[in-house]
Amino acid sequence: MITAQRAAIVLIAIAAIGFAPSSEAQVDCTTQTGNVILNCGFTTDLTLWAFSWGDSFTWTGADGDGSPGAVSVDAFNTGVDYRAAMNSGACISGPGGFFGAGGAFKVTSGGSGATQCEVNVVWYDNNCATLITASDIGTQIVGSSWTRIGTTGLSSPGVLEPIITLYCTDTVDFTVVFDDAVVADAWVPVELQSFTIE
Numbered sequence: 001m002i003t004a005q006r007a008a009i010v011l012i013a014i015a016a017i018g019f020a021p022s023s024e025a026q027v028d029c030t031t032q033t034g035n036v037i038l039n040c041g042f043t044t045d046l047t048l049w050a051f052s053w054g055d056s057f058t059w060t061g062a063d064g065d066g067s068p069g070a071v072s073v074d075a076f077n078t079g080v081d082y083r084a085a086m087n088s089g090a091c092i093s094g095p096g097g098f099f100g101a102g103g104a105f106k107v108t109s110g111g112s113g114a115t116q117c118e119v120n121v122v123w124y125d126n127n128c129a130t131l132i133t134a135s136d137i138g139t140q141i142v143g144s145s146w147t148r149i150g151t152t153g154l155s156s157p158g159v160l161e162p163i164i165t166l167y168c169t170d171t172v173d174f175t176v177v178f179d180d181a182v183v184a185d186a187w188v189p190v191e192l193q194s195f196t197i198e
């Protein structure tokens with residue numbers, strides 16, 4: 001059963017496909033200061049995460065980007081395309097002001113070679129009862145190596161509660177692995193942290 005909230009997330013995620021890609025670079029989610037996504041690295045299980053699109057959602061302790069533990073999702077045939085997505089589920093106390101979001105993706109089987117993946121942040125208020133808006137963190141083509149999407153800082157529409165969705169779509173069936181989800185207040189991308197003035 002697709003709840004209204006989940007349907008809204010999916011619709012927004014679908015609408016976001018086609019947006020310009022963002023650059024990569026983020027640190028491991030478990031060491032990201034201020035990360036509000038709980039169980040961000042799927043370290044031991046899929047606790048707290050909710051399923052959006054997929055035929056199966058399998059925790060894998062043998063895979064992961066940077067640290068062990070990830071989730072393998074076999075895409076669902078919608079009749080229009082194939083989709084795989086998970087969302088952070090429970091209502092989270094979110095950051096306000098400037099923030100960043102990201103996630104790591106890898107296609108492990110199938111796919112056309114042009115699987116499109118993205119990170120999508122949907123903002124709620126009133127304990128996630130009121131949908132406010134969505135922030136799109138870019139769409140990138142993902143292959144068989146780990147690809148990190150996100151890092152572009154955005155302005156939060158207030159101190160709200162985010163739900164993050166890791167989402168991929170393709171024209172043929174595929175299996176994708178997700179890891180390292182981040183939504184963090186005042187997150188400065190790594191490439192900007194390394195910039196110095198002399």
Ligand SMILES: [Ca+2]
Nearest residue numbers: 041064068069
């Ligand atoms: Ca991990």
